[in-house]
Amino acid sequence: MPAVAIECKTYIPKTMFDQAAYEAERLKEGNPYALYIIVAEQNALSNGVNLKNTKIDEIFILRKQKRSKRKKPIDSGVVSDLYGFVKDYLRADWFDNEKATELGRLIGI
Numbered sequence: 272m273p274a275v276a277i278e279c280k281t282y283i284p285k286t287m288f289d290q291a292a293y294e295a296e297r298l299k300e301g302n303p304y305a306l307y308i309i310v311a312e313q314n315a316l317s318n319g320v321n322l323k324n325t326k327i328d329e330i331f332i333l334r335k336q337k338r339s340k341r342k343k344p345i346d347s348g349v350v351s352d353l354y355g356f357v358k359d360y361l362r363a364d365w366f367d368n369e370k371a372t373e374l375g376r377l378i379g380i
Contacts (some may be wrong), residue, residue: 272302275357277310282338283330284315288322295326304365310353312345313338329356 295307309330315338331353333345371377
C-alpha cells in the first residue's frame, strides 16, 4: 500500500479529474494516511469544478497555465513545491499518541 500516489497527466480535464477522485477515494479506503497528488502540465478544468469535496490532496500544474497549444516552460518553483510537499509529508508524524492524549482527542486531531 503506497504512502504517496502521484498521478501524472499532460493536462487534467473534468473526466480525468473525476476518475482520479474515485481512485483517491479507493486508495484511502485501504490507507487513510496515503497522500494522493495529481501532477499535470496544464489545467483543463473549468472554473466551476469543485476541487474540495474529494480525497485528492493536491493538484500541481507544472506550466502554470490553462490548456493551450503554446506552452509556457515548466515552472521550477512548482516542481520545488511538489518536492517539498511530499518530503514534508513523509517526514511528518502521522500519529503521535502522546500528543493526542495531551490534547484530549485521539482520532480527530
